[in-house]
Amino acid sequence: MRKTRPLSLLKTTLVLIRKDLLIEWRTRARLNALVFFAMATLLLFSFALGPDTKLLERNAGGYLWLAILFASVLSLGESFRVETENACLDGVRLAPADARAIFLSKALGNALLLLALGVVLVPVMVALYGVRIVTGFGDLASILVLGSLALSAPGTVYAAISSHARARDVLLPLLLFPLVIPALLSAAKGTTLVLQGDPMQQLGSWQGLLLGFNLIYWGVGFVLFPRVIED
Amino acid sequence: MIALTSLTSVSSLMVLAQASSVGSGRLVGGWGYVGACYGITVAAFVLYSVSLWARRPRAASDSKE
Amino acid sequence: MDKFVKWGLPALTLGLLGWGWWLGLAWAPPDREMGDVQRIMYVHVPLQWMAMLAMFINFVAAVTYLMRQSWKTDALAESAAEVGLLFGTLGMITGAIWGRPTWGVYWSWDPRLTSEAILLVAYTGYLVLRRFVEDPEKRAVWSAVVAIIGAINLPIVWFSVRWWRSLHQTQSSPKTVDPQMVLPLRVAAFGMLALMVLFLVHRYRIALAERRAEVALPEALPTDDPALRAAQSSKVA
Numbered sequence: 001m002r003k004t005r006p007l008s009l010l011k012t013t014l015v016l017i018r019k020d021l022l023i024e025w026r027t028r029a030r031l032n033a034l035v036f037f038a039m040a041t042l043l044l045f046s047f048a049l050g051p052d053t054k055l056l057e058r059n060a061g062g063y064l065w066l067a068i069l070f071a072s073v074l075s076l077g078e079s080f081r082v083e084t085e086n087a088c089l090d091g092v093r094l095a096p097a098d099a100r101a102i103f104l105s106k107a108l109g110n111a112l113l114l115l116a117l118g119v120v121l122v123p124v125m126v127a128l129y130g131v132r133i134v135t136g137f138g139d140l141a142s143i144l145v146l147g148s149l150a151l152s153a154p155g156t157v158y159a160a161i162s163s164h165a166r167a168r169d170v171l172l173p174l175l176l177f178p179l180v181i182p183a184l185l186s187a188a189k190g191t192t193l194v195l196q197g198d199p200m201q202q203l204g205s206w207q208g209l210l211l212g213f214n215l216i217y218w219g220v221g222f223v224l225f226p227r228v229i230e231d
Numbered sequence: 232m233i234a235l236t237s238l239t240s241v242s243s244l245m246v247l248a249q250a251s252s253v254g255s256g257r258l259v260g261g262w263g264y265v266g267a268c269y270g271i272t273v274a275a276f277v278l279y280s281v282s283l284w285a286r287r288p289r290a291a292s293d294s295k296e
Numbered sequence: 297m298d299k300f301v302k303w304g305l306p307a308l309t310l311g312l313l314g315w316g317w318w319l320g321l322a323w324a325p326p327d328r329e330m331g332d333v334q335r336i337m338y339v340h341v342p343l344q345w346m347a348m349l350a351m352f353i354n355f356v357a358a359v360t361y362l363m364r365q366s367w368k369t370d371a372l373a374e375s376a377a378e379v380g381l382l383f384g385t386l387g388m389i390t391g392a393i394w395g396r397p398t399w400g401v402y403w404s405w406d407p408r409l410t411s412e413a414i415l416l417v418a419y420t421g422y423l424v425l426r427r428f429v430e431d432p433e434k435r436a437v438w439s440a441v442v443a444i445i446g447a448i449n450l451p452i453v454w455f456s457v458r459w460w461r462s463l464h465q466t467q468s469s470p471k472t473v474d475p476q477m478v479l480p481l482r483v484a485a486f487g488m489l490a491l492m493v494l495f496l497v498h499r500y501r502i503a504l505a506e507r508r509a510e511v512a513l514p515e516a517l518p519t520d521d522p523a524l525r526a527a528q529s530s531k532v533a
Contacts, residue, residue, distance in 0.1 A: 154445065157441065157445065158442070161438045161442065162425075164429070164434065165429045166428040166429075166430075167428050170424075171421070171424065171425060171428055174417075174420070174424060175418075175421040175422075175425065175442060178414045178415075178417040178418040178421065178446075178453075179418065179445065179446070179449050181414055181453060181457075182449070182452045182453055182455075182456035182457075185456050185457070185460055186456060189460065205459070209455075209456055209459070212452075213452060216448065216452070217445075220445060224362075224441045224444065224445070227362060227441060228437070228438060230437075261331060261332055261397045262332055264333055264336065264393050264394065264396065265321070265332060265333060265335050265336055268336045268339050268340065268389075268390040268393050268394065269321075269339055271386065271389055271390070271393075272386050272390060275382065275385075275386050279382055279495065280495075283495065283498045283499060286502050287498070287501075287502065288501055288502055288504075288505030288506075
C-alpha cells in the first residue's frame with residue numbers, strides 16, 4: 001500500500017468534500033428532494049398508524065430515524081451515481097487522490113447531508129407528533145451527529161459497491177439495512193429518551209454504542225474502501 | 232483441511248450447547264412440533280441435494296440455474 | 297479422496313444422523329419441563345452450530361481472498377455462504393416451531409433468534425450481490441468486503457439487540473443439559489457436520505467450475521496453478 005502522510009490525506013479529503021458540497025450547492029435539487037421525501041415519510045407514518053397521538057408521540061424517535069434512513073439510501077445512491085455518470089471517480093483517482101481520502105470525503109459529505117436533514121426534520125417531528133425535547137438540545141444534537149456518521153460510513157462502502165452492480169436500487173437497501181440495525185436501534189432509542197426524559201440514565205450507554213459502531217465502521221471502511229474501488 | 236478445522240471448531244462450539252435450550256412450564260405431548268421440525272429439515276436437505284445435483288458441473292451448458 | 301466424498305461421506309452422514317436422531321427421538325428421556333418437545337433440540341442445535349461454522353468458513357475465506365486472490369477461496373466463500381444460509385434458515389424455522397409450545401409464540405424477539413434473522417438477511421444480500429455483478433474479479437472482491445463487514449456486524453447486532461431487549465424483559469437463563477441428552481446431541485452434531493461438509497464440497501465444485509467457465513481466458517486473472525502463474529508473470533515481464 002502506498003504511504004501517505006496524514007496531513008496530505010486530510011488535505012485531499014477537504015478538497016474532495018468541498019468539490020462534493022459545491023456540486024451539491026450548485027444544483028440544490030437533491031437536498032430539496034431529500035428534505036421533502038423525508039417529510040413525506042414522517043407524514044405518512046401518522047397516516048399509516050391512524051390518529052392515535054399517544055402512539056405517535058411514544059414512537060417519534062423511531063419514525064425520525066426511519067425517515068433519515070430511507071433518505072440516506074437515496075442520498076448515498078445518488079452521491080455515487082453522480083460520479084459514475086462520466087467516470088468521474090476514475091478521474092479523481094487518477095488525479096491522483098488517495099482512495100482513502102475519497103472514502104473520507106464521501107462519508108463525511110453524506111454525514112453532513114444527513115445531519116442537515118435531521119436538523120430540518122426535528123422541528124417537523126415536534127410539530128407533527130406533539131413531542132417535547134425533555135433532556136436538552138445538547139443530547140439531541142449528539143445523537144443526531146453520531147447517528148448521521150454511523151449511517152454514512154458503512155453506507156458509503158456499500159453505495160460504492162452497489163453503484164456498479166445491476167439492480168443497484170434494490171441492492172443498496174438490502175445490503176445496508178441489516179447492517180445499520182444496531183445504529184438505527186440505538187439512535188432511535190436515544191432520541192426517544194431525549195424526547196421522553198431519561199430517569200434511568202440510559203442515554204449514555206446508547207451514545208456509547210453509537211460511538212463504538214462509528215469507530216468500527218469508519219475504521220473498516222477506511223481500510224477496505226480502497227479495495228472496493230480498485231480496478 | 233475443511234473437515235479438520237470444522238472438527239476443532241465443533242468441540243469449541245459444544246460449549247454453547249448448554250445455552251441452547253430455553254423455556255419453562257410443564258409440557259405434555261407436542262410430537263406434532265417435533266415431527267414438523269424433523270420433517271421440514273429432512274425435506275429441505277433433500278431439496279437442496281436435488282438442486283446441487285441439478286447444478287452439477289460438466290452436465291449440460293444450461294446447468295447454471 | 298474423491299471416492300470418500302462420493303460414497304464414504306454420504307454413508308457417514310446418513311449413519312451418524314440416523315443414529316443420532318434415533319437416540320434423540322427414542323432413546324433419550326423426555327425433558328422434565330418441556331417433555332417430548334425438547335427432542336427438537338437434536339435437530340435445531342446442530343443446525344445452528346453448522347450455520348455458525350459455515351458463516352465462519354465464509355469469513356475466513358473472504359479474508360484469505362482479500363490477502364491473496366484465488367478462485368478457490370472465492371468459490372469456498374460462495375459455497376459456505378449458501379450452505380450456511382440453508383442451515384441457518386432451517387435452524388431458525390425449527391427454533392420458531394420450538395418456541396411455539398415453549399414460549400407460546402413463534403417469534404419472541406429473543407436476542408439469539410433476532411440476531412440470526414438479521415444475519416440471514418445480510419447473507420441473502422451477499423448472495424444477491426454475487427448474482428448481480430458480472431465481472432468475476434470485482435464480484436469476488438466486493439463480496440469479500442461485504443462478507444467481512446457482515447461478520448464484524450454480528451457481535452454488534454447481538455449486543456445491541458440483547459441490550460434493547462434487556463430493558464423490557466429478563467434474559468432466559470441457560471439451564472443444564474441432562475447427560476443422557478449429550479450423547480444424541482453430539483452424534484447428531486457430527487452427522488450434521490458430515491452433511492455440511494458434503495454439501496460444501498459439492499457446492500464448491502459447482503462454484504469453481506462456474507468461475508473457470510467465466511474466466512475462459514486464463515491470462516485474465518491469477519490462476520491457482522503455480523506453473524500457469526509463473527508462465528503468466530514471465531509473459532508480463
